[in-house]
Amino acid sequence: MTESSARNSKIAILIRFLLIFGAVFFLFALDVVKGSVDIPLTRVVEILFSPAEWLSETNGLSLEQVGQRDIIVLFRLPRAVTALLAGMGLALSGLFMQTLFRNPLAGPSVLGINAGANLGVAVVVLVMGGAAGGFVATLPLGMKALVTIAAVFGAGAVLGVVLLVSRFIGSVTILLLVGLMFGYLANSLVTLLIHFSAAGRVQAYLQWTFGSFGATAWKDIYIMMPVIGAAVLLGILLIKPLNALLLGEEYARSMGVALIRVRMTVIVVGASLAGVVTAFCGPVTFVGVAVPHLARGIFRTADHRTIVPASLLLGGATALTADIVSHLPGQGGMLPLNSVTALLGVPVVVWVLIRSRAGRSFI
Amino acid sequence: MSFEVRTLLKKGVLCCSFLLLIVGNLQPLSAISAEYAEGFSIEELSGVTLLNVHPPESEHYNSITYALVGRDKLQNITPDQLRKRFSIEPKGSELYIIRTPVKHLIPLSTTFLPPLLWLNLDAVLSGIDNVDYIYSRKLRDIINRRNIPQVGNGPSLDMEQIVQLQPAVVMANITQGEWNVVPKLRDASIPVVLNGDYLETTPLGRAEWIKFIGLLCGKGKEAENQFNAIVERYTGLQQMVQAELSGNTERPKVIMNRPMNGRWVVPGGSGYMAQFIEDAGGHYLWSSDTHSRSLVLDAEAVYIKARQADVWLHQYGSSTLQELLQTDPRLRRLNAFQTQQVINNDARTNKAGSNNFYESGPYQPDLILADLISLFHPSLLPGHSLYYYRFLE
Structure with missing residues (x-):
């Protein structure tokens, strides 16, 4: 590769990043501007750029203005931030699992990691649970922190077991099947818990499994943000060893990568991301498995220096798009988030399957 | 036979009344009817009461007719013979004969229990769904004292226990039919009566299903009296509110x-x-x-x-x-x-x-x-x- 073509490809990558960054910004803005309640664009901009208005209760504002302010500040902004964070977290979690398992189909919802997080949530809510008939979204703050920890542990437990099995079995297919089995196991335990819980909770649980970015208030984001932020920072430290892992474990070891420590860190990061997102948004499917492929497809590389930031941005963009689409019906109606993410995600996964069959997989 | 004679006699008496001649129906004077409920209707034939249950269109059920026939009457009659004999128009494709009064009943929903209690019908309970779902202390006491078995509901319904208990009727919510409860129990010759009370869109319509339960268990008159008292109290309150609200409240x-x-x-x-x-x-x-x-x-x-x-x-x-x-x-x-x-x-x-x-x-x-x-x-x-x-x- 000549020096000029290397520079050209660097510029091409930069342009793509700028475009995707622009798309994320645009989608975030669109998610805040569009919603079930019609608020004029000028009014939205006015609210966003007058922070003084955010804090004041009502002084000097008409009843309608206060309502609009509340909708933007208390409903749409937290929802958009949650979508962004959740999309980033799930995409990064999926990317790491795909590299760790050297498997293009790995992802939180495929390997049973989401199911593990579900189980953690269900144990806290249904067994230790408060009297609340609702699910995570209606729990008091202390309980939410506990739920988050349980979800991370549930996700980590399944991830750890699957990884342990992968030490003994080389077959990708069997590994996926094992992940699937553990997913079923976790789900059946959840079903058992629900079976022995009060009848009203079944409905609440079902609602929760639909997935939603709208369940969070700002105080929930104060829990989500640091966990996801710390996991992303840890993830950035993993870029080099993960790149070495792409070329095989032998190669990585010869490069001086401490395999066990890297694996443990990846598990902690992957489980924290999948766990915290599941705790607050429900088991959101497909974003994790689909987005890394989207990133590799757009940037034509598997280099983590590019794919980690690309997956983060594209994950945020995908989640924001799904959120916008789920609010499309109008008149206050909405679609379940999980059906939207699957509708967007399935074509990508199918596309990957067809490509990898043709022997042109990126991983 | 004696029933037909009695009806003829009654008809003769009724003919004297010009007003009732105009109405010209076969119903005895004391006929119970459903006025508020949309989910069921009552038809009185001579000696046979028909309960027609009309599930809403969204539920994809046909109308079902339950023919309440006294236990000592019309022995061994089949649904088809009953249709012919009383020229029952096929309101729905299904007609089931229920021998009344029902003496052994398993209600699969907690809401069916209070009416049974108020009609002094707790003796007919031969099973319940789950005692944990019950609030009423009186009901819990009865269930504990008589050791009434629990059969669960929905997907965890204990079919074998129901068959063993041999109830005369199992009463289920219309949507519970979806758990294959209805056809399976019918295979075991246990009639299932579907109750659609919770599908009613008005409070009085929902409460009127007490007549449905009462008629099944031979307490139609009592149920009607209780329901009339409810209507009286309800509409009394309603009218008071209306009168007050006309004064710009x-x-x-x-x-x-x-x-x-x-x-x-x-x-x-x-x-x-x-x-x-x-x-x-x-x-x-x-x-x-x-x-x-x-x-x-x-x-x-x-x-x-x-x-x-x-x-x-x-x-x-x-x-x-x-x-x-x-x-x-x-x-x-x-x-x-x-x-x-x-x-x-x-x-x-x-x-x-x-x-x-x-x-x-x-x-x-x-x-x-x-x-x-x-x-x-x-x-x-x-x-x-x-x-x-x-x-x-």
Whole structure:
């Protein structure tokens, strides 16, 4: 590769990043501007750029203005931030699992990691649970922190077991099947818990499994943000060893990568991301498995220096798009988030399957 | 035979009455009919009572006719023979013969229990779904004392136990039929009677199903009397509210339920709860909606309307205002929260979580209405103490 073509490809990558960054910004803005309640664009901009208005209760504002302010500040902004964070977290979690398992189909919802997080949530809510008939979204703050920890542990437990099995079995297919089995196991335990819980909770649980970015208030984001932020920072430290892992474990070891420590860190990061997102948004499917492929497809590389930031941005963009689409019906109606993410995600996964069959997989 | 003779005699007497000649029907004077319920109708033939259950179109069931035939009458008659003999028009494809009065009944829903208790029919209980779902201490005592077996419901229904108990009738909710309960039990020669009380869109329509239960168990007259008393009390309260409201009293704006996972499910504007609020002199903020089912709405769309509401009903799961705030701090901004008009229907709930509102409430609409009136217009019912409802503190 000549020096000029290397520079050209660097510029091409930069342009793509700028475009995707622009798309994320645009989608975030669109998610805040569009919603079930019609608020004029000028009014939205006015609210966003007058922070003084955010804090004041009502002084000097008409009843309608206060309502609009509340909708933007208390409903749409937290929802958009949650979508962004959740999309980033799930995409990064999926990317790491795909590299760790050297498997293009790995992802939180495929390997049973989401199911593990579900189980953690269900144990806290249904067994230790408060009297609340609702699910995570209606729990008091202390309980939410506990739920988050349980979800991370549930996700980590399944991830750890699957990884342990992968030490003994080389077959990708069997590994996926094992992940699937553990997913079923976790789900059946959840079903058992629900079976022995009060009848009203079944409905609440079902609602929760639909997935939603709208369940969070700002105080929930104060829990989500640091966990996801710390996991992303840890993830950035993993870029080099993960790149070495792409070329095989032998190669990585010869490069001086401490395999066990890297694996443990990846598990902690992957489980924290999948766990915290599941705790607050429900088991959101497909974003994790689909987005890394989207990133590799757009940037034509598997280099983590590019794919980690690309997956983060594209994950945020995908989640924001799904959120916008789920609010499309109008008149206050909405679609379940999980059906939207699957509708967007399935074509990508199918596309990957067809490509990898043709022997042109990126991983 | 004697029945036909008696009917002929009665017809002769009736002929004397010019008024009834115009009506010209075969029904005896004492015929019980369903006036408020849309889900069932009653036809009295000579010696046979037909209960026609009409599930709503959305449920994809045909109309079902239950022919109540006295145990000692028309022995060994088949449904087809019965159709021919009484020239019953095929209202639905299904007709089942139930021998009455039913002496052994397994009700698969808690709401069927209070009417049985009030009609002194607790002796017919040969099984129940699950004692944990029951609030009424009296019912729990009866169940414990008589050691009435529990058979579960839905997917965990214990079919073998039901077959072993050999009840005369199993009474199920219309949607429970979907769990293959109905065809399986019929294969075992156990008739299943589908009760659609909860599908009724009006409070009196729901309560009228006491007649359905009463007729099955041979207490039709008592059930009618009890229902008439309910109607009298309910419409009395309703008329009092109407009279008061004509004097320009403002109707408080009412919202219901709470946001969950970014969605806010609200009852449809033409349903059961909307009717209660209307009758109690409240203005339900979705009253112009035409659905009887619940609406799943985006939380922000409900919030913008809910902010101005005066009264907020049914916050499932939170037992104090503080708890409610912890789950969602945004709710503090609702006007009803500021003025402490946050009211839940869980005043009568036991430790296991069974709420009496859903157990006896459907058959005591007058009590629910009185509660709501005293909440919306305290001056109309001074000294009323809330029965199902309580203020969150």
